[in-house]
Amino acid sequence: MLSQExxxxxxxxxxxxxxxxxxxxxxxEIGAENIFDFSLGNPSIPAPPEVDLAIKELTESGNTVALxxxxxxxxxxxxxxxxxxxxxxxxxxxxxADSIYMTAGAAASLCITLKAMVVVGDxxxxxxxxxxxxxxxxxxxGAKLVVSKPFPTDLQIDTDLFQTLVTPATKAxxxxxxxxxxxVVYREDTIKKVxxxxxxxxxxxxxxxxxxxxEPYRELVYGDxxxxxxxxxxxxxxxxxxxxxxxxxxxxxxxxxxxxPQSEDxxxxxxxxxxxxxxxxxxxxxxxxxxxxxxxxxxTSDIRAYAxxxxxxxxxxxxxxxxxxxxxxxxxxxxxxxxxxxxxFCEKAKKFELLLVPGDDFGCPGYVRIAYCVNPSLIQRxxxxxxxxxxxxx
Amino acid sequence: MLSQExxxxxxxxxxxxxxxxxxxxxxxEIGAENIFDFSLGNPSIPAPPEVDLAIKELTESGNTVALxxxxxxxxxxxxxxxxxxxxxxxxxxxxxADSIYMTAGAAASLCITLKAMVVVGDxxxxxxxxxxxxxxxxxxxGAKLVVSKPFPTDLQIDTDLFQTLVTPATKAxxxxxxxxxxxVVYREDTIKKVxxxxxxxxxxxxxxxxxxxxEPYRELVYGDxxxxxxxxxxxxxxxxxxxxxxxxxxxxxxxxxxxxPQSEDxxxxxxxxxxxxxxxxxxxxxxxxxxxxxxxxxxTSDIRAYAxxxxxxxxxxxxxxxxxxxxxxxxxxxxxxxxxxxxxFCEKAKKFELLLVPGDDFGCPGYVRIAYCVNPSLIQRxxxxxxxxxxxxx
Numbered sequence: 001m002l003s004q005e006x007x008x009x010x011x012x013x014x015x016x017x018x019x020x021x022x023x024x025x026x027x028x029e030i031g032a033e034n035i036f037d038f039s040l041g042n043p044s045i046p047a048p049p050e051v052d053l054a055i056k057e058l059t060e061s062g063n064t065v066a067l068x069x070x071x072x073x074x075x076x077x078x079x080x081x082x083x084x085x086x087x088x089x090x091x092x093x094x095x096x097a098d099s100i101y102m103t104a105g106a107a108a109s110l111c112i113t114l115k116a117m118v119v120v121g122d123x124x125x126x127x128x129x130x131x132x133x134x135x136x137x138x139x140x141x142g143a144k145l146v147v148s149k150p151f152p153t154d155l156q157i158d159t160d161l162f163q164t165l166v167t168p169a170t171k172a173x174x175x176x177x178x179x180x181x182x183x184v185v186y187r188e189d190t191i192k193k194v195x196x197x198x199x200x201x202x203x204x205x206x207x208x209x210x211x212x213x214x215e216p217y218r219e220l221v222y223g224d225x226x227x228x229x230x231x232x233x234x235x236x237x238x239x240x241x242x243x244x245x246x247x248x249x250x251x252x253x254x255x256x257x258x259x260x261p262q263s264e265d266x267x268x269x270x271x272x273x274x275x276x277x278x279x280x281x282x283x284x285x286x287x288x289x290x291x292x293x294x295x296x297x298x299x300t301s302d303i304r305a306y307a308x309x310x311x312x313x314x315x316x317x318x319x320x321x322x323x324x325x326x327x328x329x330x331x332x333x334x335x336x337x338x339x340x341x342x343x344x345f346c347e348k349a350k351k352f353e354l355l356l357v358p359g360d361d362f363g364c365p366g367y368v369r370i371a372y373c374v375n376p377s378l379i380q381r382x383x384x385x386x387x388x389x390x391x392x393x394x
Numbered sequence: 395m396l397s398q399e400x401x402x403x404x405x406x407x408x409x410x411x412x413x414x415x416x417x418x419x420x421x422x423e424i425g426a427e428n429i430f431d432f433s434l435g436n437p438s439i440p441a442p443p444e445v446d447l448a449i450k451e452l453t454e455s456g457n458t459v460a461l462x463x464x465x466x467x468x469x470x471x472x473x474x475x476x477x478x479x480x481x482x483x484x485x486x487x488x489x490x491a492d493s494i495y496m497t498a499g500a501a502a503s504l505c506i507t508l509k510a511m512v513v514v515g516d517x518x519x520x521x522x523x524x525x526x527x528x529x530x531x532x533x534x535x536g537a538k539l540v541v542s543k544p545f546p547t548d549l550q551i552d553t554d555l556f557q558t559l560v561t562p563a564t565k566a567x568x569x570x571x572x573x574x575x576x577x578v579v580y581r582e583d584t585i586k587k588v589x590x591x592x593x594x595x596x597x598x599x600x601x602x603x604x605x606x607x608x609e610p611y612r613e614l615v616y617g618d619x620x621x622x623x624x625x626x627x628x629x630x631x632x633x634x635x636x637x638x639x640x641x642x643x644x645x646x647x648x649x650x651x652x653x654x655p656q657s658e659d660x661x662x663x664x665x666x667x668x669x670x671x672x673x674x675x676x677x678x679x680x681x682x683x684x685x686x687x688x689x690x691x692x693x694t695s696d697i698r699a700y701a702x703x704x705x706x707x708x709x710x711x712x713x714x715x716x717x718x719x720x721x722x723x724x725x726x727x728x729x730x731x732x733x734x735x736x737x738x739f740c741e742k743a744k745k746f747e748l749l750l751v752p753g754d755d756f757g758c759p760g761y762v763r764i765a766y767c768v769n770p771s772l773i774q775r776x777x778x779x780x781x782x783x784x785x786x787x788x
Binding site for chain 1: 395396400402403405437440446449450458461463499501504505506509527530531533534565601643646647664667672674675677679680681683
């Protein structure tokens with residue numbers, strides 16, 4: 001008599017969580033230092049000192065009733081103003097506080113945004129490889145998730161294929177760049193093509209197709225790579241942001257939804273987002289961390305450490321003969337499995353205490369994801385295991 | 395092309411919020427000290443000192459990666475253990491950590507619980523007067539909210555009426571005691587009757603009817619009043635708790651769902667709750683405040699201040715000739731409107747700068763709610779206005 005759908009979702013752990021739990025069990029057996037766990041995207045670099053300093057200042061300010069009290073549902077006015085100013089300055093978008101809705105992180109941002117717009121029969125397009133929970137979120141909102149496969153060589157968007165997938169039922173398209181799980185940053189020319197298709201199809205079908213930019217990894221890019229800010233390329237854009245990765249605060253659940261002020265129905269869209277937040281039980285984003293964000297708006301964790309890890313693992317594995325997509329951002333390396341079945345490969349990896357995640361759930365069979373947000377020494381120590389693993393295929 | 399339902403929810407502000415916004419506007423016009431705002435249930439007593447002390451200790455502990463990192467979806471194991479031990483000790487229920495699911499507050503607890511169990515065609519019963527968002531939450535989960543009217547004299551549950559409302563479509567019943575908006579605590583004999591009806595009907599229909607106890611005001615009771623702990627009266631009970639009121643942390647969004655270990659399908663129910671949490675975008679409850687809760691499990695705000703307010707406003711208004719339900723808990727006074735139309739009465743109250751909330755949205759027309767979680771001096775200073783207001787009806 002319970003919801004069978006919810007029961008199934010609760011029982012079928014994600015493959016990532018499964019491997020993570022195996023790792024904890026195995027660590028208890030042979031010692032954590034002998035396990036090379038690359039399964040979870042949990043930041044390994046601490047929050048910048050500004051964060052704990054902001055918490056200290058706020059709690060010592062004396063007005064704890066206001067500090068821990070309800071904010072209005074879309075967030076504290078000053079916090080929304082600070083976020084809007086930050087976006088306006090950094091990306092040249094004329095956005096104001098009334099387009100910012102503070103949320104409990106990226107998952108909340110996505111669920112609220114989808115719930116605000118989806119009606120029965122709608123489809124939402126995601127580009128593989130994609131974060132597996134997109135399917136859960138889209139279906140919970142009542143939509144069908146349609147997957148657009150990438151170019152096999154560089155995992156950029158195959159815009160010709162994408163064009164064939166857009167139908168009158170397409171309500172929204174989700175872009176995640178820098179990408180989890182591939183680390184790929186979509187090039188500006190790719191973004192322009194996607195947006196041109198969306199413009200043409202919106203025009204053809206006589207209704208907007210929304211572009212949802214899921215960008216928790218926006219600040220995590222290496223070298224001189226630039227991540228195009230989608231509001232500057234497409235009118236009907238909604239940014240779903242989280243401070244989980246840039247400020248290493250994944251457990252605190254703090255982020256925002258930013259509705260492009262150029263959206264053709266910006267006011268209605270914002271109202272629907274407010275309604276969806278209410279319907280899903282999000283009363284307000286965590287109050288203390290809203291204020292922490294306002295105080296730390298220009299801070300990030302020490303991203304150079306991830307850059308070093310990126311080089312160490314990418315160079316190490318390619319030298320061993322692995323075929324890897326070079327990541328420009330995020331903290332994931334996507335590696336071609338030396339055998340077609342990535343599950344079988346991951347099982348073999350376990351024999352060498354390497355915990356990798358098969359790409360199948362991300363919509364890319366034949367790949368594995370390596371989360372390199374780990375201690376640098378773990379990467380170094382894991383290399384002999386990676387050498388032994390690929391030795392099986394030589 | 396947006397969800398019309400969500401847009402409507404976002405645009406139609408709750409009547410409480412409307413009055414609150416009016417109050418802010420009016421305060422700007424004539425000065426905040428001249429407004430008697432009784433509209434919002436925002437705790438006026440600060441969090442106990444244990445809370446900020448716990449925050450300080452945790453942030454100074456040095457391990458900020460773990461502190462601000464993801465916890466597992468149902469919560470940090472030690473926090474769940476602490477909550478379970480607290481319930482077991484305080485209420486004599488043999489509950490363990492694996493029945494506790496940490497959430498982002500009571501609204502999240504309710505939305506997740508309803509989503510876990512509701513299937514198409516289900517009904518959920520609430521007892522008037524009830525928190526208006528129950529309707530939003532039940533409908534978002536796909537159920538119809540059925541309202542059981544109270545006895546008009548004391549606003550206790552009319553169990554004869556309730557019995558006629560339970561049908562094979564009834565999936566769950568929500569009890570909120572101490573009650574928002576009436577301050578009533580349901581008596582033990584009432585609870586026993588409700589539970590007997592639920593037992594008989596579950597038996598008759600061959601499936602469990604769940605009892606959802608929404609109890610954010612559990613600790614806010616006055617005198618020697620005892621709030622029956624529902625798990626001790628009914629097998630298929632789910633407790634939705636929030637620390638918003640007891641610890642004055644409404645903005646921090648921290649609470650839990652506790653599934654009775656005696657539930658006939660406890661494991662499946664817990665799995666469905668985990669699945670629903672995932673589907674609604676709740677990754678984990680805010681991490682820092684999970685750990686704060688564990689450190690402050692026995693603390694509460696200084697509830698005596700609310701007891702003093704209760705006496706001041708109840709005695710003051712009854713002396714003036716108002717007809718009030720004497721509250722045993724929470725921080726609300728429910729007052730009979732001297733004219734049948736509570737909206738009209740509230741409009742007249744505004745002329746004396748008194749901001750009251752009509753009971754209609756709570757399912758009790760003809761009443762108004764006064765939230766007395768305010769500065770004691772506000773109650774005192776408001777009395778001449780209340781005198782003038784009732785003078786209109788003499």
